Structures are given as structure tokens and as C-alpha cells.
Amino acid sequence: MEFDKWMNWVQETDSTNEWLKSRVDKMDGGTWCATTNQTAGKGRLGREWLCARGECLCLSVLEKCEAHPAATLLMGLVVTEVLKKMTGKEFTLKWPNDVLVLDKKVSGILCEGGVCETGPYMILGVGVNLLQTGATLSETKLPFATSVRRSLGISLYPDAVAKEIKNQWEINYDVFRTEGFAPFVKRYKAVSANLGKEVCVLSPDGEELVRGTASDIAMDGSLVIQTEADEYRCSGGEVSIRGIYGYGS
Numbered sequence: 001m002e003f004d005k006w007m008n009w010v011q012e013t014d015s016t017n018e019w020l021k022s023r024v025d026k027m028d029g030g031t032w033c034a035t036t037n038q039t040a041g042k043g044r045l046g047r048e049w050l051c052a053r054g055e056c057l058c059l060s061v062l063e064k065c066e067a068h069p070a071a072t073l074l075m076g077l078v079v080t081e082v083l084k085k086m087t088g089k090e091f092t093l094k095w096p097n098d099v100l101v102l103d104k105k106v107s108g109i110l111c112e113g114g115v116c117e118t119g120p121y122m123i124l125g126v127g128v129n130l131l132q133t134g135a136t137l138s139e140t141k142l143p144f145a146t147s148v149r150r151s152l153g154i155s156l157y158p159d160a161v162a163k164e165i166k167n168q169w170e171i172n173y174d175v176f177r178t179e180g181f182a183p184f185v186k187r188y189k190a191v192s193a194n195l196g197k198e199v200c201v202l203s204p205d206g207e208e209l210v211r212g213t214a215s216d217i218a219m220d221g222s223l224v225i226q227t228e229a230d231e232y233r234c235s236g237g238e239v240s241i242r243g244i245y246g247y248g249s
């Protein structure tokens with residue numbers, strides 16, 4: 001598969017987010033890094049992202065702008081729609097950033113921001129489990145993790161998925177840059193795994209902060225939770241949402 005000059009496909013790296021971060025002053029917005037051999041992948045809040053060699057697509061894009069919580073939601077939406085289109089199967093999004101298939105996590109997104117010589121920057125990293133078998137997945141000891149192959153019996157190849165995510169990101173990010181998240185809310189709601197379900201909001205150390213029904217996605221991408229007493233708005237990055245009856249529900 002041919003990539004244009006903006007896509008840096010590397011044989012192996014610690015983290016594709018770190019690969020871009022260490023070159024941030026020299027690189028333009030719209031530069032990508034991808035690998036299937038990531039040795040120290042990062043999740044949110046200091047957690048780790050496990051990448052089975054050659055079987056998980058790890059992909060990051062650098063944008064020269066302030067990091068925006070809704071950008072994570074937009075990338076989640078892009079990944080969900082790409083996987084849906086490439087497999088013809090149902091994928092959903094657990095707010096804010098987990099892509100699910102058959103109620104298990106197949107992809108996660110990490111947004112990091114900072115300031116470089118040219119001003120603010122944002123790096124969005126995507127991990128997508130594509131080709132892992134049941135054996136590889138059980139080694140991770142993550143009961144809620146799956147791959148496209150494991151759940152659907154479909155083999156999607158990393159370069160094809162990377163190319164499609166890049167194309168769709170560029171089209172959608174152009175709109176996001178000028179109009180924000182509002183134009184995407186309807187599409188986001190259509191693939192939401194949370195809406196209408198009971199959820200609890202957890203602090204980073206697992207303490208339950210709020211419990212209620214996920215009732216809406218606001219125009220800025222916040223998750224609206226209806227509790228018995230009140231309405232609570234949750235904005236990206238600050239919490240984890242875990243369905244009470246299962247991972248995505």
C-alpha cells in the first residue's frame with residue numbers, strides 16, 4: 001500500500017505519540033506515525049496500551065492546535081465508522097473514547113497536548129486490535145479486550161485501516177476545526193453504547209462520583225447524565241464511565 005509523505009510508517013517504536021512528540025518542532029500539523037510494533041504504548045491517566053507484535057495498529061496524528069476534549073470524541077467516531085464500513089458490522093462507542101464490538105474494547109484513543117516552538121499542539125493516538133487471536137488476547141489478561149478478527153472472524157490489514165482512518169480524519173477534522181463538535185453530535189449519538197443506559201462516573205482511583213442514566217451528548221461533546229436529583233455533565237478526560245451491567249452497557 002502506498003502512503004503519502006505525511007504518513008511515517010515505522011518498523012518499531014516505544015509509542016507513536018512519543019515518536020511525534022520528540023519531533024514536534026520540526027513537523028507540520030497533519031503528520032502521522034504508524035506501526036504494528038509498539039513497545040511502551042500509553043493509555044490515559046498513566047495506564048498502558050498493550051500491542052501484540054504485528055497484530056495491533058498503533059497510529060498517531062499531530063495537529064498544531066490546542067488539545068480539545070471533543071477531538072478525542074471525533075477520532076473515536078472516525079475509527080468506529082471506518083471499522084463499520086470496512087467490515088459491514090456493528091461497532092459502538094463507549095464515551096468518551098472506547099470503540100467496542102460485541103460489547104468488548106477493540107480500540108482506544110489517547111489525546112495529549114503541549115506547546116512547542118510554533119505554538120500549541122495536540123497528538124491523537126489510536127490503538128486498534130485487528131489481528132489478535134484468542135490465544136494472544138488471553139495473554140493480556142484483559143477480559144474486556146477483543147480484536148476485529150477474534151470477534152468477527154474478519155482480517156483487516158493495518159495499512160488499509162491506517163489509510164482509511166487518515167482519509168476520514170482529514171475530511172472530518174477540516175469541519176471540526178471551523179465548526180467544533182456540534183455537526184458530529186447526531187452521528188456520535190447514532191453509535192453511542194451509553195445513551196439510555198445506566199452508568200456510573202468513576203474518579204481516576206475508581207471512586208464512584210455519580211450514578212444515573214446517560215441521557216444525551218451535548219453540543220460540545222459532554223455526556224449528560226440524569227440522576228434522581230439533578231443533571232450532571234461530564235466533559236472529556238476527567239472520568240471513566242463503566243456501565244453497571246457490563247463493559248459497554
Ligand code: BT5
Nearest residue numbers: 015016017041042043044047049050108109125126127145
Ligand atoms: C486508551 O486508554 O484506551 C488509549 C489507548 C491509546 C493507544 C494508542 S496506540 C497509539 C498511540 N501511542 C500510544 O502510546 N498510545 C496511543 P484508556 O482508556 O486509559 O484504556 C487503557 C486500558 O485499556 C488499560 O488499562 C487496559 O485495561 C486496557 N487495554 C490495554 N491494552 C489494550 C488493548 N490492546 N485492547 C483493549 N484494551 C486494552
